[in-house]
Amino acid sequence: MTYWRARSNTLVLLACATLAGAVAARDPAWLDIAIAIVINALVALSVGLTFGQAGILSAAQGSFAAIGAYTTAILTVRLGWSPWLALPVAIALPAGLGHGLARLVTRLAPLAVALATLTLSAIIEIVLRSWDNLTGGYVGLAGIPSVFAGQPIAFYGLAVGMLALAVLAYENLMLSRFGRGLTTIRGDRARAIADGIAVPGLLSAAFALAAAMAGAGGWLYAHYFSYLSPGSLGTELSISVLLMMVVGGARHILGPVAGAVILGVLAQLLPAQEVQGLFYGGALIVILLVARNGLLGLVRREGTL
Amino acid sequence: MGYLAELVVRGVLLGAVYALLALPMSLTFVTVGSIDFALGAYAVLAAAVGSTVGGLAGIAAGLGAALAAAVAMAAIFAGLKRAGVEEPITISLASFGLAVAIGSLILSIWGTRAFMLHSFDDVWVMLGIRISPQSLINFAIGMLLLALVYLLLYRTGLGRMMRAAAINPLGAELSGIPVTTLQTGTFISGGLLGGIAGLLILFSAGLDFTAGLSLTLSCFGAAILLGAHGPIRAFLGGILMGVVEALSSGLASGAVSAIVPLVVIMIVLALGAVGGVRFAGDRP
Numbered sequence: 138m139t140y141w142r143a144r145s146n147t148l149v150l151l152a153c154a155t156l157a158g159a160v161a162a163r164d165p166a167w168l169d170i171a172i173a174i175v176i177n178a179l180v181a182l183s184v185g186l187t188f189g190q191a192g193i194l195s196a197a198q199g200s201f202a203a204i205g206a207y208t209t210a211i212l213t214v215r216l217g218w219s220p221w222l223a224l225p226v227a228i229a230l231p232a233g234l235g236h237g238l239a240r241l242v243t244r245l246a247p248l249a250v251a252l253a254t255l256t257l258s259a260i261i262e263i264v265l266r267s268w269d270n271l272t273g274g275y276v277g278l279a280g281i282p283s284v285f286a287g288q289p290i291a292f293y294g295l296a297v298g299m300l301a302l303a304v305l306a307y308e309n310l311m312l313s314r315f316g317r318g319l320t321t322i323r324g325d326r327a328r329a330i331a332d333g334i335a336v337p338g339l340l341s342a343a344f345a346l347a348a349a350m351a352g353a354g355g356w357l358y359a360h361y362f363s364y365l366s367p368g369s370l371g372t373e374l375s376i377s378v379l380l381m382m383v384v385g386g387a388r389h390i391l392g393p394v395a396g397a398v399i400l401g402v403l404a405q406l407l408p409a410q411e412v413q414g415l416f417y418g419g420a421l422i423v424i425l426l427v428a429r430n431g432l433l434g435l436v437r438r439e440g441t442l
Numbered sequence: 443m444g445y446l447a448e449l450v451v452r453g454v455l456l457g458a459v460y461a462l463l464a465l466p467m468s469l470t471f472v473t474v475g476s477i478d479f480a481l482g483a484y485a486v487l488a489a490a491v492g493s494t495v496g497g498l499a500g501i502a503a504g505l506g507a508a509l510a511a512a513v514a515m516a517a518i519f520a521g522l523k524r525a526g527v528e529e530p531i532t533i534s535l536a537s538f539g540l541a542v543a544i545g546s547l548i549l550s551i552w553g554t555r556a557f558m559l560h561s562f563d564d565v566w567v568m569l570g571i572r573i574s575p576q577s578l579i580n581f582a583i584g585m586l587l588l589a590l591v592y593l594l595l596y597r598t599g600l601g602r603m604m605r606a607a608a609i610n611p612l613g614a615e616l617s618g619i620p621v622t623t624l625q626t627g628t629f630i631s632g633g634l635l636g637g638i639a640g641l642l643i644l645f646s647a648g649l650d651f652t653a654g655l656s657l658t659l660s661c662f663g664a665a666i667l668l669g670a671h672g673p674i675r676a677f678l679g680g681i682l683m684g685v686v687e688a689l690s691s692g693l694a695s696g697a698v699s700a701i702v703p704l705v706v707i708m709i710v711l712a713l714g715a716v717g718g719v720r721f722a723g724d725r726p
Contacts, residue, residue: 194531196538241712247531248477252662253711259659260704267697372655376542383535414546421539425532426521 143312146390146442147305154297158290168289172361174401175296179354181378181385181393182303183347188379189387190311191343192247192323197238197254199374200261201231201348203367205355210278210365211271220284220360227356228349235348239341258372265367277366284360296357300394303350307390310346311442319343380417384424386431390442395433448571449692450685455577457684458584459646461677462639463661465591466632468676471665472608473628476530479537480515482657483544484508484633485640486557489649490548492641493557504644505637512633515540516626523622541654548651558648580642587635588677595673604628660687663707 141148154175161167180202187195208230209223242253265272272278285291310316318339321329329336359365377400378393385396400417407416428435463481470478485508492504518536527533562575595601606614607621615621643649649657660683667679683703690702 192531194535245711248534249711251531251534252477252659253708255655255659256704256707256711259656260701260708263697263700263704376538379535380539380542383539409550411550412546414542415550416546418539418541418543418546422518422536422543425527425536425539426518426525429525429527429532 144305144308146308147301150304150391150394151297151301154300158293158297161293162290165289168293170401170405172289172293172296174397175293175300176354176357176361177374177378177381177401178394178397179296179300179303179357180351180374181381181397182300182307182390183350183354184375184378185382185385185387185390185393186307186310186347186350187344188382189389189392190316190319190323191340191347193239193243193254193340193344194247194251194379195254195344195347196251196372196375196379197235197258197261198347198351198378199371199376200258201235201351202355202358202374203261203265203370204231204234205352206359206365206370207265207272207278207355208352209356210281210359213282214278214280215271220282220356224353224356227359228352231352231355232345232349236341236345239344240337243337243340243344258375262367262371265371272367273365275367277364277369279364281359281363281365283363292361296361299353299357303353304390304394306346308442310343311390315339315342376414377417380421382431383421384431386433386437388430388442389433389437392431392433396431399432444570445692449688451571451573452577452692453685453688454681455573455581455684456647456688457664457681458577458581459639459642459680460661460664460683461680462584462587462635462642463657464664464676464680464683465588465673466628466635467661467665468670468673469591469604469628470632471670473604474519474530474533474625476533477537477662478515478629478632479534479655479658480511480541480544481632481636481661482659483541483654484511484636485643485657486548486649486651486654487511487544488637488640489557489644490552490651492644493559494552496559501641504641505634508637508640509630509633511540511544512630512636515633516629519629520622520626523625541658545651545654552651554650556648556650557644559645561645574646576642576646580646583638583642584677584680587638588673591673659707660703663703663710667706667710 157171161171180198184195184198187193205227209220209227212218212223212226213220238253238257242250266274285295318329318334321332321334322336322340326336355370358370381396381400382393383396384400385394386392400420404413404416407413424431463485467477467481470476488504488508491507492500494500495503515537518540519533522533522536565572565574595604603614603619604624606617607619607624611621661680664680664683665676667682668675670676686706687703691699694702
C-alpha cells in the first residue's frame with residue numbers, strides 16, 4: 138500500500154486513461170484522437186524527464202521517436218521481423234544514441250546542449266530523407282504491420298500500458314537516490330559535484346531513459362499508422378512536445394501528459410492544420426508568462442512531483 | 443583551383459548574410475546570456491512581407507514586420523523578467539515559441555511557396571570568377587552594418603553601457619545603467635538586423651517558411667565559431683560558415699553537403715564554445 142501511495146501518479150494516470158478510454162470507445166474518431174494523444178504523451182513525458190528533472194532542454198525527442206519508428210519499420214517491413222521482436226531494438230537504439238549524445242554534451246552549458254540536440258535532430262532528418270534504399274527517402278515506408286489490427290481499443294490499452302510503465306519508471310527514478318541526485322544537479326551543479334554525484338554519467342543515464350521512452354512512442358506510432366515519412370515525426374514533434382511539457386508543467390511527472398491531453402483536445406477545435414503552430418507557440422508564451430510552472434503547477438503544491 | 447577559388451568567393455559573399463544574422467545573435471548572447479531562436483523567423487517574415495508588397499515600400503514593410511515581431515519578443519522578455527524569470531533557457535524557450543508561431547503564421551498566410559525576387563539578371567566576371575552583383579551588395583551592406591555596430595559598441599556611451607551590462611549586470615544596475623532596458627533594446631535590434639538579412643536573402647537565394655529554424659542554427663554556429671567575443675568575431679564566423687557551406691555544397695553531394703555545416707556546429711559546441719561558467723547555470 139505504501140508502495141503505491143508514493144507512486145500516485147501512475148494510479149492517477151491509469152484511472153484517467155481508463156475513464157477516457159471508456160468515453161472514447163463510443164466513437165472510432167475519438168478513439169483515434171485518444172491514441173494519438175497517448176503517443177504524444179509518451180514522447181512529451183520523455184522531454185519532461187530531460188528538462189523538468191535533468192534540466193536539459195532537448196529539441197531532439199521527436200527525432201529519437203523517429204529513430205524508434207524507423208527501426209521497427211525497417212525491421213518488420215524489410216526483414217520481416219515480428220513487431221514484438223522489434224520493440225526492444227526500437228527502444229534500445231534511441232537510448233544508446235541518446236546516451237552517446239549526452240556523454241558528448243552534458244558537461245556543457247544548458248544552452249549549448251539545447252542547440253546540440255537541435256543540430257542532431259536536423260542531421261537525423263537529413264539522413265532519413267536521403268538514405269533512400271533504407272528509409273524510403275521522401276516517399277517513406279508504407280505497409281508497416283499493424284498491432285491489434287481492427288481492434289483500436291486493444292491498441293489504446295497497449296499504448297496506455299506503455300505510458301503507465303514509463304510513468305512508473307520515471308516515478309521510481311525520482312524516488313531513488315539517482316532522482317535526488319538529478320534534483321541536486323538542477324538546483325546547484327557545483328554542490329552536486331561536491332556531493333560526489335557523477336554529474337555527466339547521471340545526466341546521460343536520464344537522457345538515455347528519456348530517449349528510450351521516445352523510441353517506444355515511435356514504435357507505437359509506426360504500428361498504429363502503418364506509414365512513415367520523414368515528416369511524420371521529427372522536428373515538428375520535438376517542438377510540439379516541448380510546448381506540451383511547458384503547458385502542463387515540466388516539474389510535475391504528469392505535467393507533460395496533461396499538456397499533451399489539453400493541447401491535443403484543443404487542437405481539434407482549430408480551423409486548419411496550418412494555424413496549429415500559432416496556437417501552440419502562443420500557448421507556450423502565455424503559459425510561461427502567466428503560470429510558469431504549468432497548469433499542473435497551479436493545482437499542485439510546490440515541490441510535489 | 444579556379445573552381446575552388448570561385449567556391450570560396452561565393453562562400454564569403456553568402457557568409458555576409460549569415461554574418462549579418464550572427465551580429466544580433468552574439469549581441470543577445472552576450473548582453474542577455476540567452477539566444478533568440480526567432481531570429482531566423484524575423485528574416486523569413488521580412489522576406490515574405492517584402493516580396494508581397496514589392497518595391498521600396500516592400501523593403502520598408504518587410505523591415506517593419508520584422509521589427510514588430512522583435513518588439514513582441516522584447517515585450518515577452520520584459521514580461522518574463524518582471525515575472526522573475528532569470529534562467530536564460532526559459533527565455534530561449536519563449537523565443538522558440540515565438541519562432542514556431544511566426545512560422546505557422548507565414549504558412550497560413552502565404553502557404554508553402556518560396557519567396558524570391560531577382561534584382562539583377564547579369565552576372566559579372568572578375569578574374570574568371572562569376573559573381574552576382576546582388577551578392578556584392580549583400581557583402582557591402584554586411585560590412586557597413588558591422589562597422590555601425592562596432593562604432594556603437596566601442597565608440598559611444600550607449601555601447602559602453604551595453605558592454606558593462608554584459609560583463610557585470612548587477613554592477614551595471616548599481617551604477618545606474620538600465621540593464622533590462624538595454625537588453626530589451628538588444629532584442630529589438632535583432633529584429634532590425636534579422637529583417638535586413640531576410641530581405642538580402644530574398645533578393646539572392648530566396649527562402650521559404652521552413653527556413654527560420656535552420657537560419658537560426660546557421661547563424662548561431664557563425665556566432666560561436668570563433669568564440670562569442672564581440673561583433674568582429676561573430677561577423678568573421680558568419681563568413682567562415684558561408685565558406686564551409688559553399689565548399690561542402692560545391693564539393694560533396696546533396697545529403698553530405700547539407701550535413702557538413704551542422705557537423706561543424708556540433709564540433710564547435712562539443713569543444714565547449716558555449717561552456718563558459720556564465721552560461722552554465724552554475725553559481726554566479
